[in-house]
Amino acid sequence: MSKMNTSSSELDLDRPNLEDYLPSGSIPEPHTQLKLCDLLDISPTLTEAAGAIIDDTFTRCFKSNPPEPWNFNIYLFPLWCMGVVVRYGFLFPLRVMVLAIGWIIFLSCYMPVHFLLKGHDKLRKKIERCLVELICCFFVASWTGVVKYHGPRPSIRPKQVFVANHTSMIDFIILEQMTAFAVIMQKHPGWVGLLQSTILESLGCIWFNRTEAKDREVVAKKLRDHVEGPDNNPLLIFPEGTCVNNHYTVMFKKGAFELGCTVCPVAVKYNKIFVDAFWNSRKQSFTTHLLQLMTSWAVVCDVWYLEPQKIKPGETPIEFAERVRDIISVRAGLKKVPWDGYLKYSRPSPKHRERKQQIFAEAMLRRLEDK
């Protein structure tokens, strides 16, 4: 029971913690003598609200930025049309075929291995690992993924986690093609969910539901167990917790940074010259997203495996998470914003508003005391 308690309190710490990031502004410095005009003048607060209506950094993080259309004039249009014919009439069927062949090979090997090698766990795991890497290669080939990997390949050893910025579920596939990671992911509905609960489960992947508090506890425990096992696949975490459009990074959840492990940052940057790899889950299903990728010319992307980081003495997990976010943002050329990505699914807690109210109230109370 006591163990349960500690884990839930640790999880509370994982809750969004905007104060640590937000600059305190909006309410002006208290004047030495508060006058009526200071009380009535609500312009800073109104300005801030209007500013948020006109433009805000949070919404920008989740805005799709499709590549510039280039079919705008009469000379380019026929060329563009030819491109469409090639992409949809030739490349797309070819890619579907590649993917189908990939699945046939994968399933015809995976099923026997999974069910016949029940006794030889080590061998079975090894083969399954290779097979998952193989099917991911087929996936990447199905959108002509041109992926450049920089830096040393990840190795399997205990006490390390990989963290990467998150743009779409395809960055999981792209990373998986090189090394079979065990990943922590949101449970998805449909065929993706089916894959999650059958095949990826065998890699030691952990699923949870973002909105369920109970799931968080279970995941935290599974996480800790997983990193201890020497034979387990390296763990991959997307600490942003949601897909961001590859121009910004939102706050990192600190769960991955308080395991006491070495954290290996991975930066993924897509070149959207042919297609925007951002999966806007509000607008399209994952299937539509994949079809969009499969009908484009290519998905071009860079992956950097960066210098492993350890928590410094005296550093809090939040500071550590921020440091790693810095490293990834700089490498991938992303802008940092102080928002928690989960705000996509929920409203900010009243805590943040209360903080502004507190500053205002303190200025007024000081006036009372001065009398």
Added chain:
Amino acid sequence: MGTASSMLTQYDIEEVQEHCNNLFTQQEIVSLYGRFCQLDRNAKGFISADEFMSVPEFAMNPLSQRMLKMVDGLNFKDFVAFLSTFSSKANKRQKTELIFKVYDSDGNGKVTFEDMIEVLRDLSGSFMSDKQREEVLSQVLFEAGFSRECTLMLEDFMKVLDYPGLKMDVEVPVD
């Protein structure tokens, strides 16, 4: 963005521009239209309260509920007209009028002591008691030459808020 702006014709833009007394340039209106379409997620032609509140920076604002009353369900023209008060070209009177409207919740052209207390309550939340708020407000009202029973008119607001520090400008990003 490219598709959204192409849906506005020159006539549309001019119409909107006229509606907001030319406080925004054409480019700013195009940019605002992109933003409007982005916030109006279900393309209903207006932005609902819920959609406004999905912007965390807005939802966190202590006065967001009051602002919501003014912007909820506006069509694009009125949306722009509302925001035009925040243009740097809008004059002091327009800005003060907006502030006055925030206080004057029943829209009768008068701001009572109670109205002011309510705004103060939004601004200070649970960090002050009602008694403290009343004390502070009556004190500063008295010093400015008003009493508790006074109702403030727009002209009073104009006088009280007439100082160079009053700034209420928001820039519209134009790319």
